[in-house]
Amino acid sequence: MALTIASREVDGVTVLDLSGRITLGEGSVQLRDAIRDLISKGQTKILLNLGDVNYIDSSGLGELVSAYTTARNQGATLKLLKLTKKVHDLLQLTKLYTVFDITDDEASAIASFK
């Protein structure tokens, strides 16, 4: 299943609800474009909801890192919400779990941007 991205605003935070796969050719570019679009519009608080991301490969992991650094370099903050077990395990394995700010509860995640 290809990646779908839905965007919504909650208390000044842009939440991107991602669903499907983030892999080379099946979502990495979509995610990159979505992040760049938000940042170009001046959005500085971005929450990626990965609760429905059922598959991610090394390209997808790299895209998450790139999204994080792109946001940071532009003065924005990017956080992750609701990891599936597969994504959680891969972030642990690659030590990226320590890089991201990750929360399971959306309300807490939104509040953490204030």
Add this chain to the structure above:
Amino acid sequence: MNAPLPGRRSFELSSTMESVCEIEAAAEKMAEEAGLSEDERFHVTMAVREAAVNAVLHGNEYDPGRKIGVGIENTGKSLVFTIADQGSGFIPEEVPDPLAPENLMRGTGRGIFLIRQLMDEVHFRQLHPGTELTLVKHLGPDKKT
């Protein structure tokens, strides 16, 4: 050339992302038929996909004149996958450690690391030209997960 062993499938694919999906689907089917757990199936499928991506993208560089050679086999003790490209080859020992602090924030370079982490055995063979990766997932008590 020897005839394929019973249960062993060999095939050749073009250097496209469609081929990657085909190899991934074949690995998933074999892992499922072998009765692996959901986690193990994910590990096998992901490792095989990473190897296929490397072969198509880095090995053959999407060159339509170069093929990907694939072998999949359930030996009864292990699942064995071979994926070969016809590229210029690479030295696996020279692949930077993606866990090193200076590499942690790189957007690429995690594929070989993940393959090694997710499979029980990984072997590299230089083909001149090309590289063959053999990925092994044990089915018995020797398995990693």
